[in-house]
Amino acid sequence: MTQMPKLQFQAEYKEIMSEAHSRPPFDIPENHNVFYLAFSCTQVTAQHVRMLIDSKAKDSGYRHVIGKLDGWVAKYELHTEFISLYLLVENTLSKEDVLVRLANKIDFDLLEINLAIWLQVASTKKEFRKIFSDWSVFYGGGLREGGEVRATLAPDDAGFIDFVVLKGSAKEFTLGRRIQRLIELETYRVMTLKGLPLARSRATELSKLEKKLESISANMNTVAHGEGEKSEAVFKELCALSNKANHMQSGSRFRYSASRAYFDLVEQRIDWFDEKKIGGLHMLSAFVSSRLKPAIDTIESMGKRQQDLVDDVARVFALLRTRIELNVGKDNQDILRSMSERHDQQVKISQTVEGLSAIAITYYAVGLVSYFLKVFAKEEIVPISHGMMTALSIPIVFGLVILGLRHMRSKWH
Structure with missing residues (x-):
């Protein structure tokens, strides 16, 4: 028989698949109430609470733990901002009794409580009415399978929100799921208001x-x-x-x-x-x-x-x-406009200086040419006087000087 190959799943596969089955509700048996706390604390304190319920849940990867805490069925849930703790306690105990016993296990000074709920479950209408008979203000309505709910939605002197649920004909699992949704409703309401x-x-x-x-x-x-x-x-x-x-x-x-x-x-x-x-x-x-x-x-x-x-x-x-x-x-x-104006001024000054330079160069060049022309005047080779030859050389020399300056300027540019 061919052996089936082993599939390689993504690293988060188990966590993703288990999320759909996380936070399962309690079965609520007869004669039991629900004690609930939503709180924030350090990782060390959260680990301590987890391990009280399940000694194997030391790792922070345990987001949902169900077990026993001081003899009670307990459920620990790690949410994004808070931790929830459910306890299923006997209806012969009051919330004060539960708090006293829990104080021996958990240091409440290390917890920042977001919400505390004391939810009582009644099997008969007489018991149901008796529980909320002394509440001054309460809200509620009918539920499926003949159930009913009443709640104060305001904290009592101890800071607890009181609920009472008439179970009607609901089975233990159905009642547990209904109570969990009811507690989640109140928890998310309080977290919304933060x-x-x-x-x-x-x-x-x-x-x-x-x-x-x-x-x-x-x-x-x-x-x-x-x-x-x-x-x-x-x-x-x-x-x-x-x-x-x-x-x-x-x-x-x-x-x-x-x-x-x-x-x-x-x-x-x-x-x-x-x-x-x-x-x-x-x-x-x-x-x-x-x-x-x-x-x-x-x-x-x-x-x-x-x-x-x-x-x-x-x-x-x-x-x-x-x-x-x-x-x-x-x-x-x-x-740029100022620079252009300065450039124009500099061009004009440069042209002026160039003209003056041409005149000065011509002056000195004509002086040199006059010495050369004296030779022709003494030998009478040319029938023109020395002064006339010097005068005639001036425009020629000036023209050559101008051409030379322009040629040099064209090379510079």
Whole structure:
């Protein structure tokens, strides 16, 4: 029998394939509640929490671990920004009891808690109503298979968000999946809102930068051609404004993008939740949507304003650069014009000097020629006087001098 060849998969193959099966829900048996924490911590602390659940999960590559923690079924999940810890605890325990026992295993001072949920599961309507009877404000609705949900959506004195779910006729696995989606909905809601304080804190500073840009743009219109010092001052102000705008944008880009991504996840969970309205009770999904949409609009609006500011600064930079280049071009034209005028002056001076030089050379050359002509005058070889011969030689010598100077100048050029 021919042996099947072994395939060479990409390095991330197992991680990619296992992602679809990660974060499996709990089976929720009778008489159990869910204790949930979403937190941030150092890698060392995360490793400690992982190994409490599974001693083999020492490597940071373990993103999802299911096991036992102090006798409870526990699930550890590593997300991009936070870690989630699910505990399945007996309904005879309160959240205070669970916290006390966990404090013996985990140092809570090392955790930065993003969300804490205490979710109770009721088997009967009587038990269900009894749990939320003393809640002053709550939201909820009907679920599939006769289930119902109620939630405070506001932290109690210990910082926990309280939920209670009526299981109805749902099986253990179905109930576990429903509760996991419910917890994910609240987790992603809280993570979405993490961008809101940042957006609000940037509003005042952003308004100042926008007014500063408006002022710089106005100053550019008052700077006349040739005022180099004022242009340099405007350029320095614009550079400082650009640095601030880009620093603000880079410092909030991730948070705003993350809030948008979490909001999309919230909407997915709401669609999946399929909550039904019960009487005049404000539905949980409707409350989340109505309160979360203005928050994400504020976050996105602030992100757009920051991007618009960066783009506007870039456009003003381009305008100032074009203006400077035009000014430089005009200055260069003035310099070239001045150089051309100087060249014309130098040509005229050169021509004048050349003429004077020709006269001077002719003067000395005629003097030499006169000595030569004296010989002919004494011997009376030519019937013309010495003075007449000297006079007649002047134009000839001058012409030869001019021709010689022009010939030399043509060689120089």
